[in-house]
Amino acid sequence: MQKKLIALAVAGLVSVPAFAQSNVTVYGRMDIGLFNKDDAAGNSVTRVDSSGWTTSRLGFKGAEDLGNGLKGIFQIETQLNNDGGSSFGTPRDTFVGLTGGFGTLIAGRNSTPLNNWMGEYDPSGVSNAFRTSNVNLSRNVNGANLNLETRVNNSIVYAAPTFSGVEFAALYAPDEDDTISNDAYGIGLQWKGGPIAAMFTWHAIDNAVDSYAVGFSYNFGVAKIHTNYIMNEFDANGLEDEQAFALGVSAPIGAGTVGLGWTSQTDVNGIAKNDIDVWALTYKHNLSKRTYAYAGYQYQDKDNADSIDTYGVGIAHHF
Amino acid sequence: MRMKLISVAIGALVSASAFAQSNVTVYGRMDIGLFSVDDDAGNGVTAVESSGWGTSHLGFKGAEDLGNGLKAIFQIETLLNNDGGSTFGSARDTFVGLTGGFGTLIAGRNSTPLNNWLDAYDASGASNAFRTTNVNLTAFTGEANGLETRVDNSIVYAAPVFSGVQFAALYSPDENDTVSNDVYGIGLRYDGGPISAMYTWHAVDNLVDSHVVGGAYDFGVAKVMATYIFNAADASGLEDESAWSLGVSAPIGAGVVSLGYTAQSDVEGVLDNDIDVWALAYNHSLSKRTYAYAGYQYQDPDGGDSRDTFGVGIGHSF
Numbered sequence: 001m002q003k004k005l006i007a008l009a010v011a012g013l014v015s016v017p018a019f020a021q022s023n024v025t026v027y028g029r030m031d032i033g034l035f036n037k038d039d040a041a042g043n044s045v046t047r048v049d050s051s052g053w054t055t056s057r058l059g060f061k062g063a064e065d066l067g068n069g070l071k072g073i074f075q076i077e078t079q080l081n082n083d084g085g086s087s088f089g090t091p092r093d094t095f096v097g098l099t100g101g102f103g104t105l106i107a108g109r110n111s112t113p114l115n116n117w118m119g120e121y122d123p124s125g126v127s128n129a130f131r132t133s134n135v136n137l138s139r140n141v142n143g144a145n146l147n148l149e150t151r152v153n154n155s156i157v158y159a160a161p162t163f164s165g166v167e168f169a170a171l172y173a174p175d176e177d178d179t180i181s182n183d184a185y186g187i188g189l190q191w192k193g194g195p196i197a198a199m200f201t202w203h204a205i206d207n208a209v210d211s212y213a214v215g216f217s218y219n220f221g222v223a224k225i226h227t228n229y230i231m232n233e234f235d236a237n238g239l240e241d242e243q244a245f246a247l248g249v250s251a252p253i254g255a256g257t258v259g260l261g262w263t264s265q266t267d268v269n270g271i272a273k274n275d276i277d278v279w280a281l282t283y284k285h286n287l288s289k290r291t292y293a294y295a296g297y298q299y300q301d302k303d304n305a306d307s308i309d310t311y312g313v314g315i316a317h318h319f
Numbered sequence: 320m321r322m323k324l325i326s327v328a329i330g331a332l333v334s335a336s337a338f339a340q341s342n343v344t345v346y347g348r349m350d351i352g353l354f355s356v357d358d359d360a361g362n363g364v365t366a367v368e369s370s371g372w373g374t375s376h377l378g379f380k381g382a383e384d385l386g387n388g389l390k391a392i393f394q395i396e397t398l399l400n401n402d403g404g405s406t407f408g409s410a411r412d413t414f415v416g417l418t419g420g421f422g423t424l425i426a427g428r429n430s431t432p433l434n435n436w437l438d439a440y441d442a443s444g445a446s447n448a449f450r451t452t453n454v455n456l457t458a459f460t461g462e463a464n465g466l467e468t469r470v471d472n473s474i475v476y477a478a479p480v481f482s483g484v485q486f487a488a489l490y491s492p493d494e495n496d497t498v499s500n501d502v503y504g505i506g507l508r509y510d511g512g513p514i515s516a517m518y519t520w521h522a523v524d525n526l527v528d529s530h531v532v533g534g535a536y537d538f539g540v541a542k543v544m545a546t547y548i549f550n551a552a553d554a555s556g557l558e559d560e561s562a563w564s565l566g567v568s569a570p571i572g573a574g575v576v577s578l579g580y581t582a583q584s585d586v587e588g589v590l591d592n593d594i595d596v597w598a599l600a601y602n603h604s605l606s607k608r609t610y611a612y613a614g615y616q617y618q619d620p621d622g623g624d625s626r627d628t629f630g631v632g633i634g635h636s637f
Contacts, residue, residue: 026343030393030415032426043496048426048472087397087410290383291391317391317415319343319381
């Protein structure tokens, strides 16, 4: 009787949801490491940094079967600041939508096709600290809040069902501004078959930039080669076309993978002769399917500024 | 087959985790109460406040067995503002690392040894509103570096407990190449039978050295505890901050009553800026996870108006 009274009191107090608990999956990643990085003045600084390899995050996701093969799906994902300040950083892929025989249609803050697929074409899987793809390119001139290389706010994404290894995805985001159009668009096509993977993506912001990326990888078994080419055409006068070519190789060694990559970036930020070459050597050691330690070195060789060395070791855990 | 294809498409699109769902534990605490606190002008203000006894927080944690006694562990914990404003406050202990026979090695935002251990030597268990240890000390803004609570960008090693002896060390580089404000911490603690004792040293380069000792003895009918804190400032013109405290707590039925006192001298390094604090508190266990509390704290600064705080509240751990 006492228990019952307490239960009633609690129900009244905390407004328990009136619906049955659905299956929400809690997932995420934690990555932290010890790094040494040159700062802007060329002095090396020792740091404990989050997200050296993969971005630390916490997410909640779920699906509800609506019948006839249709499902309602949602995801809420936030970046984690696990080395200081507030716990939660900027939102990552956060959406609600439908999936079924027609494909998947979601709306929210969504990754561009490029962001979803680029990992395949970088030898370190586009690790944050040791990537050699899309390192310094800006692609957001005159559209700073529309990050084409990562996620686009207020976007609608359609992904077709994978058919014979072929994937197609499209993204659209209206700019919520009635004076000048900065709508964002994205289209991606990817094919994976046997040892081969290849992609093409086009992204654009109206009156700001058109961005093209192609990627190709081939797995020889003992080693895999990764290559990509990116070109960003800025609409504004006086800006050069930004472009980058990247080449890398990765190879499994025991429980780990070693990666070596190089990229040559020209006219970065649309500035003529602002060229930056980047080299990186990485090693990722799997402690389990969900936990790995890593070590890496990245060298950025800037034509117009001091070079930047970054090296470090870290650990990451997926949950 | 069609379902499989679709799931592949979703996987590529939303970058779903490629791995099986692990056991993530969702945990936390909610603590809220009704308080009357004197404001700066000396007027009593009635307030509904969060975290009067224990700090309200929400956390996610888990572990993965890597074999050979080694485990990967992680934790994400955030302060909860459960009486208004945004839901989530500043980050609490948030880390990833390894634990095994060698001890525990984690990196992230971590509690100092002092923060982990001080509640054993405070009459009320270092409750937020009714504590009588480390009430007003600032460690010369070493507080801002988290010496008394948590340190950003820190690496912590904790040795395995051996015959009741615990050892922990913390290091945090300051990420600044001009002046060093690296943070260090070392703690040693012993628990055996009725006796508990600890010593911690924490320091911020070019700012402060902080030494703390604590001791407690459990007589069964009551427990007595004492602490001494000494913060030595590196800057000239600042006095050394110090405080000693004495407390007693006693179980009464399903609750614990506690009485504590601390004398703090030269607070913030200002000569004769002394503040005495008294507190009487009662914590009543409604279950192992739920408690109600009532308390009174009296702060008597030498040069200023005294400050009364009293209140009642409830806390629930989940």
